Structure formats: structure tokens, C-alpha cells
Amino acid sequence: MATLRELADRMVALGMVTEEKADAVLADIGRWRKEHLDEQLDERDLFGWLPEFGIAISVHGDDVDFVEDYYRRLLEETVTACTGGAVVITGVRLLRDEDFGEFLYFLRNGEPVWWHVEHESDDYVDQMAVFEQFGDLDPGGDDPREFYQLLRKKHESCQDDVYVLATPEQARALRDEFGLDFCGLDAERHDSIVRANTFLDSWLSEMDDALAAWRTRFLPGDFPFDFSFDSLTALGRLLLARFDGWSAVNRAAEEPFVSGAVRYLGETLIRAVPCRWSCWYVEDEPVLEIVSDTPAAFRASVVPLNALARAAGDRDPGALDTPVEELRDAVDQYARMRRLLSAEVP
Structure with a gap:
């Protein structure tokens, strides 16, 4: 494993974050707990810190209170910010029909997108549905970055799902150097x-x-x-x-x-x-x-x-x-x- 400083330096070298962004994140962390910067990171640390650098999205596994509001913040604010505006989400709505079920609707760069979702309670995100349809949020076109879900070695209930925005080469570097496991990284989907x-x-x-x-x-x-x-x-x-x-x-x-x-x-x-x-x-x-x-x-x-x-x-x-x-x-x-x-x- 490595330290938070080493992770930040490597992401800068890989072109995933700017040096200014990395310095700002480290400075913010250092203000409230400086020793974190040089501690050896375990899996839980990595899953928690990557979203702080703006290159990953954490989908909450615990109580979110009002799921439609959570989807709106997640998609309209977090996804748009994480992609640097390459993907702009607007108009998020959760629609329910007693015969046909629930669907999440939104505009992706002005184009309509529908997700099929199921909720036993308005307090929890349908994490499986989000996982199955998260590829709709990839920038696409000439942008080689994709969202890769991080896979946990130790599973617990109500854990957040974390999706890292990276090129295949960047994701492989994080895997090889920091022990991160990415879902679908080596799948030959395009071919x-x-x-x-x-x-x-x-x-x-x-x-x-x-x-x-x-x-x-x-x-x-x-x-x-x-x-x-x-x-x-x-x-x-x-x-x-x-x-x-x-x-x-x-x-x-x-x-x-x-x-x-x-x-x-x-x-x-x-x-x-x-x-x-x-x-x-x-x-x-x-x-x-x-x-x-x-x-x-x-x-x-x-x-x-x-x-x-x-x-x-x-x-x-x-x-x-x-x-x-x-x-x-x-x-x-x-x-x-x-x-x-x-x-x-x-």
C-alpha cells in the first residue's frame, strides 16, 4: 500500500487530476488531521479518499432520506463536476406507475435517458440498477475515460459503491500500483x-x-x-x-x-x-x-x-x-x- 501523498502524486503523473487540485485536497485534509497524509492506506481509505479528488463518484448505500432528491444531486451536481462538464445532467425525475414500476428520467447533454429502478423504500438508492446503467454516464466520443466500479475485497451491508472516472491505462496503473480492482477493466466491450x-x-x-x-x-x-x-x-x-x-x-x-x-x-x-x-x-x-x-x-x-x-x-x-x-x-x-x-x- 501507499500513502495519501503518494496516491495524489501518482494521479497527477497519470493526468487524472491537476497538481493544483491535488495540493488543495491534501491541504484541506492536513488542516484537520495532518497525520492522514503519511499513513499507509488500506482499501477502505482508498475508497473514501478517491472521491475527494474529484475523479470518483460515491453512490450512497445507507439512508439517503429522499431518494429522488439524492439522485438529482448525484447526477446533476456530482457527475457533471466529476466529468468536468463533459457530461451535463439536467431534469432528473423519478416517475412511478402502479402497473409498470419506477423509472429515473434525465437529460444527458440534452438527450433523454431512462433508467429502470426499484425501491422498497424512498430512503435507499437502487445500487444494482445504478451499477447496471452507469455506463450511460461515460463521456463517450473522443473522450477515452469511462466510469469503472471499484470492487471490494471485504463486503459489508450498506456500503457505498465507488466509480472511478479513468482511461483504461489509468485504471490499470491504479490497479497494479495500489491494488485496486476495477469491474470490467479488461473486458473487450468495444471489440x-x-x-x-x-x-x-x-x-x-x-x-x-x-x-x-x-x-x-x-x-x-x-x-x-x-x-x-x-x-x-x-x-x-x-x-x-x-x-x-x-x-x-x-x-x-x-x-x-x-x-x-x-x-x-x-x-x-x-x-x-x-x-x-x-x-x-x-x-x-x-x-x-x-x-x-x-x-x-x-x-x-x-x-x-x-x-x-x-x-x-x-x-x-x-x-x-x-x-x-x-x-x-x-x-x-x-x-x-x-x-x-x-x-x-x-
Whole structure:
């Protein structure tokens, strides 16, 4: 471990804080307890001191009295100050609906952002929801800094969560030199997203030709190839005639009939509800899904392959209508909360 002076010097050298800011923080600490400056820091000390330098945000784990007011101070004051104005948060509102739950709404550099949150009491922050959505506060663009959550080696109840704003190189230096553990520091998030988007663009470019070939090869002449609900029931009957259950569909995932059915189901969903294709990777394999055209806080997703397998497993040709309902619920939920927001804005 190191001392507070050594930590401050290293953050200055890394370009995380200015020399003037570091000197001011050390001087302020020294005025009330000078011995702190040269004491060996433990994990608890590091978690407590980093926010003092303005390069970290502490999300309170104990009683905050009024959670909406706390979110407003945290986002509008602390985040804006920590990022040096790269991220400016305004208009924070906590909206509640008895059917759809709670959502935190705010403007990030003038653009609307929604977070899904849950509170058993107005006295406590939903720390898990904040963690899952904190990436919305990264500066982005040409700014390489990201918020990394510090991971504790010793966990206790009602502890604050601390997020450090740093470049990957700065975070690695703090990890290697001061023993700090950052969540997601070495995750290849950007590369994975680029890879998934490249695959999806190529896959979508073949859509019309692939569906035409699938129709010619596998569909009977009376099949209503019009992307309607009736056509989904007809597809369900063809599916049940070919496969006897969930696992049989999954085993045939790469075969032409199933891959074409995945395309047709997805394209039908897109015509029925505002939604779009998306892609992500699991164990080096692409997973194609349909996601609702809503902010992430409201998003519903359907993996067409799983929907086909479920219909075969349930032996229900009408089950392919279910994904439409799931996606429509997400769109309706978003519309409901926007109306609630409009009604509350003076």
C-alpha cells in the first residue's frame, strides 16, 4: 500500500487530476488531521479518499432520506463536476406507475435517458440498477475515460459503491500500483460490439434472397407468405410437423429450414411492432434477436430461435404470437411513461 501523498502524486503523473487540485485536497485534509497524509492506506481509505479528488463518484448505500432528491444531486451536481462538464445532467425525475414500476428520467447533454429502478423504500438508492446503467454516464466520443466500479475485497451491508472516472491505462496503473480492482477493466466491450454489428450487417444484407430461397424450397403453395399473424400459425404447424420438441429445433439451428424460419419470424415481428434486429455473441457464436425500439430501460428482446424451439416444445402452433405480445408490452410501457412524464412537467 501507499500513502495519501503518494496516491495524489501518482494521479497527477497519470493526468487524472491537476497538481493544483491535488495540493488543495491534501491541504484541506492536513488542516484537520495532518497525520492522514503519511499513513499507509488500506482499501477502505482508498475508497473514501478517491472521491475527494474529484475523479470518483460515491453512490450512497445507507439512508439517503429522499431518494429522488439524492439522485438529482448525484447526477446533476456530482457527475457533471466529476466529468468536468463533459457530461451535463439536467431534469432528473423519478416517475412511478402502479402497473409498470419506477423509472429515473434525465437529460444527458440534452438527450433523454431512462433508467429502470426499484425501491422498497424512498430512503435507499437502487445500487444494482445504478451499477447496471452507469455506463450511460461515460463521456463517450473522443473522450477515452469511462466510469469503472471499484470492487471490494471485504463486503459489508450498506456500503457505498465507488466509480472511478479513468482511461483504461489509468485504471490499470491504479490497479497494479495500489491494488485496486476495477469491474470490467479488461473486458473487450468495444471489440465485441463491433464484431456483432459487422456480422449483423452482413446477415441482414442477405435477407431478401435468403427468404425467397426458403419460400421456394420449404413452403407449400398455400402458405400465406405475407408476414401476418395467420402466417405465424401456419409456420407453427410446419414446425411441429418437422420437430418433436425444443431440443430438436436447437440441434437443427444451422439447417436451412430453421435458419429461414428464424428470418421469417423476425421479419414478421418487425412489421407488427416497432422493433429491430440485434446481435450479440455467446461463446464465440452469434445470437440473433429482435429488440423493441425503446430505450434500454424498457427494452424487451426475443430470440427467434428460442421462440421456435418453445413452440415445438409446447406443441402449440399458435405460440409464435407470444413474442408479439412481449414486444408490444415494452413499447406500450415506454409510451405510458412518456405520457406520465409529460403530465408531470410544468
